[in-house]
Structure formats: C-alpha cells, structure tokens
Amino acid sequence: MSRPTAETVIDVQGLTKDFGAHRALDKVSLTIDAGENVVLLGANGSGKSTLLKCLTRLVEPTEGTIHVNQVDVMKCSKTELARLRKHVGVVFQNINLIDQLSVLTNVIHGSLGRAPSIRNWYAATASAEIRAEAMDALARVDLAEIADRRASALSGGQRQRVAIARMLMQQPKIVLADEPVAALDPHAGREVMDLLWEICSEQNLTLVCTLHQLNLAREYGGRMVALREGKIDLDTHMDLVADEQLQDIYTIQTASVGRGSES
C-alpha cells in the first residue's frame, strides 16, 4: 500500500466512488510526491477521470481520505475547497476558452483565483503587471504573437496551448491533465505534451496526466499508474513496463463500463 512521506503532495487512501450501483473507484490508495510526473493509464471507464475529479471533490467521493498539499480534502468547507481548487491547475480535453474574448483575456482569466475578491480581480487584471505576466505565459507556449486574436479563431492545438498559459496564471503547484491531447492530431498532440512536460519540469510542478496514446505515455511517463475496473493494476516506472504489459492494460474489461446516473 502506498504511504505518504514528507514529500507527498497527493495522498489518497481507500478511495471509493459509487455512481449508483456502479463502483467506479474501488479502495484506491496512491501517494504522489512534489515534482513527480505521473501518467495515469487505463481503458475507457477504468476510473481515471473520476480519480482526478475526486482529488478536488469535483466528484464527491463515497469513501476514503484525500490530502492535497497537506489539506484534508474530505473535511474542507465550500470556501476551503474553492481555495484549494484555485491552486490546482487543470488542463482538460474539452478546452473551455471563452470564444468571444481575446487570447490574452482568456489567459488573464487564469489569475482570477489569486485575487481576494472579484472586485480586486478586476482592478488587478487591468494592471500592467498582470498583463505582462499573461504575455510571458503566452510567450512560454509560443503564442505571444496572437495575443489579440479572438479565441474562436484558434486551432485545437493553439487552444490547448492557451489553456496551458491560462493554467500557469494560477501559479499552481499541482497540475491535473485529463487527456489533454485526445482531440488533437499527432503533431499538435506532441507539441502540447512537450510543452506541458517541459513547463512542469522547469517549474518543479507535480503533474498527473491521463493519456490514451501509449506511444506518448511511453515517451513522457516517468512513473505510470494503471487503473483497471476502478482498482490500481500497476504502479511502476515506465522503463520497467514491457510493451505487452502496456497493451494488456487495454484488454477488454469484464465488468460493465456503461454510464449510469450520478447518485
């Protein structure tokens, strides 16, 4: 069983999530240390997204304990949860940029959580400092030259890079990426993964990233954790995993993986 140490920033013990009669996570225990890059693998329906969402209670766990940055997530009030979520960067497959706004304004929105109130945030976003910080974030993802373009005019790869720049404005210590390249072509997908990995390494961010592309997982993964039917199937270093073992993670699961209704 995985046990926390002084370096641990994500500590999950005995996490179970039931959606009605369907058990999506079954007593998952997992610890992740500061600065670790973890690839989360598993067939459709194995529980990857549910696990990521449970970490900040976007999905309400049924049982178990979760500590993120030493915060006891299960005991958090709504306000404490909101504060926690502001410091956990998320990059999802469905990139929710505001299409009508410029690229720069979308990136500036990432700083929303850093202001004590909305009013302070509006004042802060007008500041030259925040705009310069957002331009730096855009430069980091090689998009500074299109800062004024409307988000609606971007390609899928560009949108995901803007989402990474926006996430950087949160100044997170932990980044949760749920299939960040699933909707992209192989070239754009690789660019986005390169950026995500480089940025997390240079800023010593802890990254947990779900991926379906085994070639990318192989390339980027240090530690890999595989889920099967809501349980941890493998937790090891990518170099220690044979190709057949990787393929096996995706062999058809016996249990039903149909989507029920939230209970």
Ligand SMILES: Nc1ncnc2c1ncn2[C@@H]1O[C@H](COP(=O)(O)OP(=O)(O)OP(=O)(O)O)[C@@H](O)[C@H]1O
């Ligand atoms: N809101 C929900 N209501 C009911 N069932 C759900 C809900 N969300 C997820 N599930 C079910 O929980 C199980 C785990 O789903 P989850 O999305 O975590 O899997 P996943 O490994 O991320 O899959 P994928 O690779 O397809 O994204 C699935 O059987 C899914 O149908």
